[in-house]
């Protein structure tokens with residue numbers, strides 16, 4: 001139950017929920033360290049490279065101290081209703097921040113001017129064998145002419161980093177697991193190679209799906225977790241495939257299956273689908289996957305977590321889809337926990353793992369604020385925030401006017417009346433948009449209703465709404481007619497909505513990955529954004545990963561939050577945290593944890609493949625790895641407790657050197673033996 005539900009309940013009962021007791025202090029566990037070892041760019045090296053990390057130039061970033069106030073004291077001076085009561089310890093003039101946010105609009109294809117220079121300095125790592133070299137322009141890539149034309153039409157002047165690296169890999173036919181920041185252009189990174197591949201195959205293949213047929217045989221399949229995201233990918237892919245002859249169909253639940261069958265009957269090369277609807281279509285015998293040559297999973301970690309894994313396995317492993325190796329598989333997300341990587345590797349063959357940017361984040365471009373707000377104060381705090389988004393607007397004005405309108409039973413007029421107030425100063429062309437995340441569907445409805453009553457133009461989207469309502473809400477939000485969207489996690493992934501200037505985590509999610517995706521709805525395509533989170537006692541498990549994430553993004557961490565992080569039980573990786581051994585958020589090739597050296601931040605290694613997992617615990621490394629510090633901890637993928645400890649240094653292993661694993665949990669003393677066997681503490 002979210003706080004909104006609590007508020008509803010409590011107002012009804014005229015009681016207030018009691019504040020949960022403070023947790024007892026538990027010292028933070030030792031954080032793993034990882035070196036930021038930087039290797040030389042080495043394209044001659046046949047199978048792995050690590051791109052240099054450049055110093056990050058300073059970007060304008062929100063600094064709460066500039067505003068002369070601090071949110072550092074936990075709850076200090078916090079009133080039950082800070083609007084009516086005393087000063088709010090977290091209050092700040094958000095209007096100042098909005099002035100600093102750069103959101104521009106000038107584009108033919110996607111409605112947003114792009115500032116991809118912002119991504120120029122981000123680190124890129126790739127691992128796997130024989131990695132194709134990245135490119136620096138689209139023309140360098142062997143894409144078909146029509147596709148090149150469409151890329152220009154879309155105003156894509158140059159590839160984003162993920163596109164520079166991922167597209168050549170995919171065009172070379174390699175399987176890929178790619179992790180890149182939210183809003184950094186992953187959709188095109190998998191769409192271009194797929195469309196190009198379909199066009200090439202066309203010349204060679206004539207599938208059974210020509211003309212009006214009852215069973216559709218797509219050659220490419222893109223799966224995504226939500227209906228809205230599938231529609232968005234479909235729209236994007238259609239733009240890229242303009243005049244190429246590639247036929248793209250979308251299939252998702254909640255809409256007429258008859259219409260979707262009809263679309264399929266007209267022919268389909270690329271099917272974009274949500275898993276549930278696709279299973280339905282396959283089971284009705286209307287779609288066959290036996291011609292699939294390209295498979296892409298967007299938001300792949302979400303697709304393989306508990307909610308979807310069963311369906312995905314059914315589609316990929318139990319229907320008639322060709323196996324890994326016979327098809328090309330690409331997995332993309334902004335977050336890739338180890339456990340999910342392990343599951344995902346079942347679907348891949350000799351794949352390349354690519355990570356672009358501060359993995360699992362979008363963050364340098366997003367100013368993050370965390371404010372301590374007790375559940376009962378959240379609504380009034382939200383109102384303060386929304387009011388302060390426009391410097392000319394005072395909460396009193398809104399309150400008086402909306403009370404007035406409410407009394408006259410004219411709340412629907414209020415929406416109209418206050419709409420103009422959301423034309424925030426940051427952009428002249430349209431209103432800035434605010435996305436408010438809540439925990440429950442009921443909470444979303446309640447908050448939408450309450451905001452409307454208060455005169456704020458809000459609309460809710462969540463999984464209990466019928467599809468038409470969901471689409472209407474999103475459309476209204478996108479065009480700015482209703483510039484506040486109250487959403488559950490249904491809107492947290494993938495949606496690319498220009499002009500979302502502010503994401504408010506009214507209720508924080510349980511897992512830090514979800515936080516990363518939520519805040520990634522702003523700060524997209526190189527633009528900056530603002531994310532505000534309301535943190536309350538019940539978010540304690542999230543404190544530590546949140547602090548780590550904010551530090552990694554060079555954000556100001558309130559001291560009260562650091563204190564919470566230290567008191568966080570079990571080191572506070574967060575409820576639902578799925579991180580393994582690394583401080584890096586989300587994107588770390590789990591195969592590396594089989595190799596001691598890589599587990600401590602080594603940048604070059606290769607030849608790690610499925611043989612590392614061989615039953616006899618043997619592996620063959622084809623490459624260099626070296627220099628493990630004394631007492632460095634590293635994890636073993638095969639150890640029961642995923643841990644092992646290396647004491648010592650070893651380095652300089654020649655190509656084709658064989659090394660063997662000791663049993664789990666052994667303290668190993670690796671020794672230097674150039675060109676020969678190295679025993680080390682992994683199994």
Ligand SMILES: Nc1ncnc2c1ncn2[C@@H]1O[C@H](COP(=O)(O)OP(=O)(O)OP(=O)(O)O)[C@@H](O)[C@H]1O
Pocket residue numbers: 110112114155156157158159160163180181182183184185186187188333334493494495496520521524525
């Ligand atoms: N090379 C490019 N040049 C200009 N704009 C681009 C380029 N590539 C992508 N874009 C635009 O950047 C925006 C973000 O892209 P996209 O939605 O693919 O990001 P994403 O990485 O998939 O984000 P998320 O992780 O949230 O799903 C889109 O509006 C897209 O049209």
